[in-house]
Structures are given as structure tokens and as C-alpha cells.
Amino acid sequence: MEAKRGYIPDDDRFFSPDALKTMRTASRHIRYLINEGYDLKQASTFVGNHFLLSERQRLAIMRSLATEEQLTIRKGREIPLSALNGQEVWIDGFNMIITLEVMLSDSILFSCMDGTIRDLAALRGTYRIIPETSDAIRMLLGVLDDAGVKKANILLDEPVSNSGRLKARIAEIAEEYAVCPDIQILKDVDRTLYGKTNVITSDSIILDQCQSWVNLTATCMEKLGKKGLQVW
Numbered sequence: 001m002e003a004k005r006g007y008i009p010d011d012d013r014f015f016s017p018d019a020l021k022t023m024r025t026a027s028r029h030i031r032y033l034i035n036e037g038y039d040l041k042q043a044s045t046f047v048g049n050h051f052l053l054s055e056r057q058r059l060a061i062m063r064s065l066a067t068e069e070q071l072t073i074r075k076g077r078e079i080p081l082s083a084l085n086g087q088e089v090w091i092d093g094f095n096m097i098i099t100l101e102v103m104l105s106d107s108i109l110f111s112c113m114d115g116t117i118r119d120l121a122a123l124r125g126t127y128r129i130i131p132e133t134s135d136a137i138r139m140l141l142g143v144l145d146d147a148g149v150k151k152a153n154i155l156l157d158e159p160v161s162n163s164g165r166l167k168a169r170i171a172e173i174a175e176e177y178a179v180c181p182d183i184q185i186l187k188d189v190d191r192t193l194y195g196k197t198n199v200i201t202s203d204s205i206i207l208d209q210c211q212s213w214v215n216l217t218a219t220c221m222e223k224l225g226k227k228g229l230q231v232w
Helices: 019-033 040-050 054-065 068-077 093-103 134-146 164-172 189-193 204-209 214-225
Strands: 087-092 151-157 182-185
Touching: 019 040, 019 054, 019 164, 040 054, 054 189, 068 164, 068 204, 087 093, 087 189, 093 134, 093 151, 093 164, 093 214, 134 164, 164 182, 189 204
Parallel strands: 087 151, 151 182
Antiparallel strands: none
């Protein structure tokens, strides 16, 4: 039996109703600290130690929070999916596909302060295609097709294992759709997306550096009728 993407057995305990209540209290403390200029990692460590949070709980909080300044920047650059009609988009390939795989695996996802949907699937240079991969690709391309996207630049990280296989799988499935894909394997996807318009990702660093972005994962969640956990 295949393990679900982004899930470990302890998640049932780490994100139980009682655990979420504690995490939301901890999040309020961390939000105060980061808005006062403290480093997110250091604030998470300090508060996490006080509330005896696991590393996975701390990671969920860190991925969910943002400073008021970051929220203002990100919301100011967010554009609606409808704005992509006839346009070219730039997609953080692994970021998007893995989150959609997690979504289709019914693993835990988080509704973050900036409106994005994020997961806890740790890539760390390794990736393998799973049964949900093809459906994740179809979901991504289907939403782009429905939005009338003209061209999709799908960027994959070269250092990640099986990036070539994923490229081949995307290219094969893309033949079923009208959108024109340009699938590229690059050494530094993040920096390539800095300064770009019509970016599709939930990576917080890229959101702070791009010109405009679309919250496609939230659209996919709505289509599936699902909701992410809120820890803030």
C-alpha cells in the first residue's frame, strides 16, 4: 500500500481539536513577535518550547503565518484567476503538483494567513511519482484551460530526483489540453520566478519577490469542496 503524500501517523494526534486549540494560542504569541521584528524561526522555537509543540506543529505554524507587512505586499500583488485569459503564466512545478497530490491523498493541508494552501510534505531533494500525480497534473492543467491560459511555463527543480520523469508525465498529459506547456528543468526555480508576473505558487519567498501571483491551490480546494486546517 502506498503511503499518503504529506502524511505521518502522528498527524492525527498533532492536529487533533485539542492540539489545534493550543497551536492557535501559540500562533497568537508568534504573530505578535514577528510583527515586532523578531525572526520567525527564533520566535517559533521560543514559543514552541513553551507550549511543548512538536517540530511538525511548529512547521505548520511557520508556514501559515506572515507579518502584516508581508500580508499587505502579497494581497497587493494577488490577481484573480479570471485575469489569466489569453495570458502566459509561470508555475512553480513541484510546489504546485505536490500540494495537489497531498490534496488528492486526503492528507493534511493548511489555510494560511495570506489565503494560500500549504502542506507539510518535505521534499528535501527527493521526489517520486505516486498514483495521485497524474490526477494532480490534470487538475492543474484543467484549471488553466478553464481560465483560458495561452501558455504555461512549468518550472521543475533540476536537483530534485525524478524531475525528468515528472516532466515526461506532464508533457504526456498536456496533450489532452488546449494550454501550451513549456516544461523546463532549472537549477534555481525560485530565482527564475522572482520579478515575474502571473506566477502560480504558494512559496512565501517567491510571493514576496514576484510582480503578481494567482492563488490556484485555493481554487482547487474549492472545486473539491475541501477546507484546510487553520492554526492561526
